Amino acid sequence: MFQQLPSLNAIKAFESAARLNSFKDAANELNVTPTAISHQIRALEDSLKVRLFERKTRAVTLTTEGKLLAASANQSLQDLLSTVSQLKGSSSTLTISTTSSFAAMWLVPNLADFQQQYPGIDIQIRAEETLIDMEHDRRVDMAIRYGEPPKQREIKALTHQPLVQESLGFFATPEYWEKHRKNLSDVVFFCTQWKNPNLPNLGLEETIKSIVVDSRPNIRYFDDENLTAQAALSGQGIAIISQLAVENSIKNGWLTQGTDKMSKSITGLHYYLVIPKRVQTSQAAIHFKEWLQLTLAKVSP
Template identity: 65%
Template sequence: MFQNLPNLNAIRVFEAAARLNSFKDAADELNVTPTAISHQIRSLEDKLQTRLFERKTRSVSLTNEGKLLASSANESLRSLLSTINQLTVTPNTLTISTTNSFAAMWLVPNLEGFQQQHPNIKILIRAEESLIDIEHDSRVDMVIRYGKPPTGNLGVIPLIEDKIGFFATPEYWKKHTKTPSGSVFFSTKWKNTNLPNLGIEGHLKNTINTQELPELRYFDDENQTVQATLSGQGIGILSKLSVGMPLDNAWLTQGSNEMSKVFSGLYYYLVIPTRQQANSTALLFKAWLCNTLPKDQL
């Protein structure tokens, strides 16, 4: 019935090259040489008697026939992987991709709770700001993202709505509570330019009821914003989720009076690719996240 199908490894090689649009990147993903990739694809083209790629001096691009096969190959391999994941022994390693801030300020400090419940599961964390194609990048099992969760996708699970408030060291509050307009404020300018503007400057002006914006310094990483606030240099405009440990230890406190105001941010949400949605290890991690994240931040 399937005797006319090409070798499965050739299809796998072709799918990687088509998805990454590069023989070299496909070779890196599959841990082989670019020459081996080129040879496999040439053999596949000979078997099918059709050209799948247009070769250029420094790049390749799919032909119309290649695009047709790439779509079918990707869908078939994802379906096969999903079934294999259901049939085989539950993997004991999960690779999670998330932002630097969420990894450093919440996930790593709380991960020991998951490890105590599931000591045989190893969690690998990739902290990065760039978005990855989770459906096609098999090196990552799940991602935790910040922004507006897309609708209509069963693999997207909203986790928690972010709440933004004003935080500083107790010593800084003692000196500046009566004159917040004379304070230095810190905030974060996101590297991901696709995130909507939260209107930090407008919120700050409305909170302290002033026409002129107080001194507001931006960092491009929330970890830096937290550290500047912890050092007692000013008031951090921060997510309460990102300052959970400093608050628990009273290194930082939320402001009083007008400085006690909060405003909504975006969401942290989990994305589970199709190939992992029946994976019991992934489901255990999902359940732990949903149960551990605070339900009401402020």
């Protein structure tokens, strides 16, 4: 019945190269040489008597026939992998991409709760600032991003699940608040300037100036929220930072929120979950999504 099907290795090589648009990247993913990938795909084309790729000097693109086979190969291999994992009784693994600050300051400190509830699901975290091509890069299963979720119709292959809208506040050590409670003229403020230029300005400088009216405020910047928090934790000043980011520090009494004018909260942007179509029915992915929603709801303003 299946005698006419090509070898599984050839299908795997083709699917990887088609998804990544690169023989070299496919070789890295499958831990073989680019030459081996090229030979597998050439043999597949010869057996099918069709050209699957248009080969250019520094790039490869799928032909019409290649696109047809790529869609079928991806879905078939995904189904096969899911079934094999169930039969082996092996634990599910989810690779989550998110920013280094969110990973270090919220996700990792809270992850033990998820692992206790779902010991059979292994969570791997990729802390990175660059955006992942979630439609094609199967090395990442889900991504937690910051900003404004795109409209669903814009990317049909991806689901964007809003998680929480952050609230920023003024946080410092109890000792720093005590030292400067009567005089704000020599206070240092720390803010985060995001690396992503497309994120909107939250008007933090204007908020600070509305509080420190008698002098020019001393504002310093970091491009990583983790560094902003560390500056406050070391007693150097007041961080204007997400409540999510300092949740653990507040629980431990290391940082406290200001009073009076410094008690005001600033509405920030959203954290949202990006889920590729290939994992939307995965029980592991569903459990992780539900856990994120419930856990973040507990710290929502």
